[in-house]
Amino acid sequence: MSTEERTRYSTEELNEFEELIQEKLDKAKKELEMLKGSLSRKDDQGTDNTSGNVKVLEDGADTIEKEQLSQLAARQQKFINNLENAMIRIKNGTYGICSVTGKLISKDRLRAVPHTTLSIEAKLQQNK
Numbered sequence: 001m002s003t004e005e006r007t008r009y010s011t012e013e014l015n016e017f018e019e020l021i022q023e024k025l026d027k028a029k030k031e032l033e034m035l036k037g038s039l040s041r042k043d044d045q046g047t048d049n050t051s052g053n054v055k056v057l058e059d060g061a062d063t064i065e066k067e068q069l070s071q072l073a074a075r076q077q078k079f080i081n082n083l084e085n086a087m088i089r090i091k092n093g094t095y096g097i098c099s100v101t102g103k104l105i106s107k108d109r110l111r112a113v114p115h116t117t118l119s120i121e122a123k124l125q126q127n128k
Contacts, residue, residue, distance in 0.1 A: 006104055009096045013107075018090050021114045025083045028076060035073040039066065082115035089117075098122050 089095035096105050100122035
């Protein structure tokens, strides 16, 4: 039976995707913890006795770096949420079904973007 004719992935296929997503989820959570750790170290003022303009420049660079770390952490949290939502879809049997067309999303697309809810067809329509 081709992908076009089927309405959902088999339990075995869903288990394969669940393993893939769990690996990505574990890695993403570790990366988020590292980002949070970097952010909390940026909150430490340290014991530097740098003075004058050099200190002002360092403070500005620290602020920019902290903002970038915050943005990375926010993106990572969103990615984690999307992966967790994909796990829910696996549990309720709706994983891999395009939310626009109702057709199965290709396995290649799901392997590349395991949290997607759109087939390539729907994604291309969305970008027009």
